[in-house]
Amino acid sequence: MFLEIKQIKKAFGQGESRVEVLRGIDLSLERGEFCVLLGPSGSGKSTLLNIIGGIDSADSGEIVIGGEPMSHMRERQLTMYRRKHLGYVFQMYNLIPNLTVRENIEVGSYLSDKPLDVDELLRLLGLWEHRGKVPSQLSGGQQQRTAIGRAVVKNPDILLCDEPTGALDYKTSKEILKLIEQVNKTYGNTIIMVTHNDAIKYMADTVVRIRDGAIRDTVRNKQRMSAEELEW
């Protein structure tokens, strides 16, 4: 297995106000697999994503990526882990306002020893025409595409997407989903996407439904539906 998540537990607060956010999550993913973490707000899916991404820590349990356990990593090693293996896409685009689209993508490519070709990626993302614009000149969808470009340009082993369509309208959301699907197919990255949109589960290889910090069920789709076909 490329990614193994073993008995991850996480709680916030102390005493009576203690809330167990994750109650022992187990999950394994193959390289190139597209996984959707599905669940309502507060179910713990974003926390799990952040723990996988090394920006939050588990109280117990282990995550092993490519045979490398994360639990013993210190801050510096975690940073290197993220640098080497991960790409992040958030609901908010968090682009650098005074860099152009191209430069925002280059911010990602700088971190990689084997980055993708930026021009090629700009075309794939449909941003070629907008490459010289700054974020404030772009629509929300274009900004999110730039953010995806920034995340995938370093050709990460795993692309973590936290509600990437959460702030977008239906049409733009579909465009973004299509893009993520295309990235997955073109570059073969493992993708873990957090969403509360039930319809998105059909485009995944694996659907993990989380509620109250525990996995309710894990479904492996025999056949993935294309993003184009999704309706909600």
Place this chain on the structure above:
Amino acid sequence: MKKNPLNNRFIRDLRDDLGKYVVIALLMIFTIGFVSGFLVADGSMVKAYNESFTKYNIEDGNFRTQKKMNKAQWKSVEELGLHLYELFYREFALENGSTLRVFQNRDRVNLVCLMEGEFPAKPGEIAVDRMYADNNGLKVGDTIRTAAAGVEEGAAGADTAADEQQNKGQNAWVITGLVALSDYSTMFSDNNDTMFDALKFGVAVCSPEEFEQYPDKSLIYNYAWKYDDPPKTEEEENDRGEDLVKDLSKEVKLENYIPRYANQAIRFTGEDMGSDRAMMELLLYIMMVIIAFVFGVTIGNTISQEAPVIGTLRAMGYTKGELIRHYMAMPLLVTLISAVIGNILGYTFLKDVCANMYYNSYSLPTYITIWNAEAFVKTTIFPIVIMAVVTYSILRWKLGLTPLQFLRRQLRRRQMKRAFPLSVRIPFFDRFRIRVIAQNIPNYLILLVGIFFANILLIFGLALPKALDHYQEEVERSLLAEHQYIMQIPLDALDEDHKLQSALKMMQFVSETETENETAEKFSAYTLRRPFDAPYKSEDVMIYGAAADSRYVKGIPETPEGENPRVLISSAYSEKYDIFAGDTIELQEKYGADRYTFNVAGVYDYGASICVFMEQKTMNQCFDLGKDYFSGYFSQTPITDIDGKYIGSEIDLDSLTKVTRQLYISMGSMMYLVDFFAVAIFMVLIYILSKIIIEKNAQSISMAKILGYTGSEIGKLYIRSTTVVYLLCFVATIPAVTVLIKYLMKIMIRLEMTGWIELYVGNIVYEEMLALGIGAYAVIAVLEYRKIGRVPMDEALKNAE
């Protein structure tokens, strides 16, 4: 190596935030430029000054005798291991009210640097000190005349004028050149003076032919010496100086003795230049720390604004170090650019400004600008290091949060659980303002620190001229008497080897120095010295002995038999050294090791000099001066019935206040500069901090506009909170700043100056401070009001997370 794409932001950051960078850069350029110019000028001039000791063969010391030394005396003195040189001079009271000390031009010792024109070649010509000429509006070709009534201005030509005047018994000279005498880089007419006098005292050289015309009796017999075997260390020089005075006094009757290390006219310049440099460097470092903290605050604001971006970058794998370097780059770049421009200005324009400040105070020889590696390091490397250390520390602290905290904008380490309660009775706008203040406490702390430093500069710049005026008034108010004559006792009246003869001479002196003036009152005077009290400067203390029932010094204590003499000390003495009634003081012989202990019975209201008052009878006894000894008269009206030859000097208001004149000349331009720096700091700080507060609240301001608040109402909310804090900080720092500056001034005077000037801070100083502080604030407030007007309404709709 890959270029970090984040670097592309620098130029755009610069462009987008030009106002901020420009004001900070200007402040840095001016600070660095001025300090660089100062250090370069100072370094070049110190080098010229230090080299002048060899170049102009400066004496190892000088002494004065009442009579010209005979050959035998000369020989025996030279046998002490010295080489002697005649350095006779004559002093003239000029019609412009100043005193000119004229030497024959020297060719062996204490050589003269010709700075403009030519050396005098014949009688009637003179080359005067360059600074004296500048301060008295004299130039080459002008004629100067001794004071005498009824002489008309010369007519036909300069030479004719000079000849004509001399025929009338009045000296007149044509100035042929402006010079610097290597043994008078500072114009001390008397080595015991508190301060030099570059306005009313000057030196000059004339041709040998001119000097030969002066009658012997008018000359002052001064001799310079150089050691045959020069001392190698300062300590050795001091020891030899101490020994020499004893040996010399066996050979000749000394009227004055000044080894070079104690000669203020030679040494003061070097010491002052050194201490000025330390002050300028301190100013630079204080300014740099303030600017670095201002940058720190702006960085803090940028980090708050860019928190989600920083979180994302950290989540992507950017290291904390990479981000620290990224955010440090702009402050360092701006500092570097400012340092380069500042140094260019320093080496060109500002160097001359600073050199002129020295030329206003000191008579220095010409100098050549030299590359000063130390100045470069101190004005380029040090500011960058200060900026790097301060910004690095702030960034390390600010960027120490986890990526998730940045993504969630949880930027406070201790999250505020809930808003602190405010009574609803407080009007809404006031409550709002209190919340704005609470939100910006770190920024306001920086403002407080900045205002504190700026106020130190401002109070110094504003108070010093007023303190000089106040000193003048105090001296005038507390004058012991309208006239104070010091008698010149003939040396043969004190000749211990011929006691009978000296007693007769003393009797003659006593009878001929009696006066009919009813206001006159005899007093004794004796000069002692404060023992060296490292690191403070040693200084002379005048001991006055006045009659027990003196009209001029009231309340002189009697000394019971067998006790240390009971004395009053002048208020200047008390204030300078913190000595009060009940303390004891120990003073020592000026040229000897004997020490005297006095019990301080009280403080006498006399601010003009460091002196001690005691009963004349006790004093004469204490110093073994003889029962009838006296040194001079206090008098309310001029004494006209004593032969001028017995009057050594008259201490009047003019002579007591030369320190104020000199400080005006030497520090006048500096004080304006200090004021300028202070106001500039205020303006930059307020500008940057108000800008941050507005930017931080841009969304709220925008929302308030959408809700229908007017620009002026919003200004009242956001600008007025800063106004309140600014005024509070301003007023709150004033008492602390006053205490601190007075303390610093006291230390500085103890270290640097003899005498005492209280840094009197009158109400007018506070009024001026407030006017300048409020004026500086008002200018910035107007700009910030305009800025609020320009916050777009769609700001509230952007980045709504």
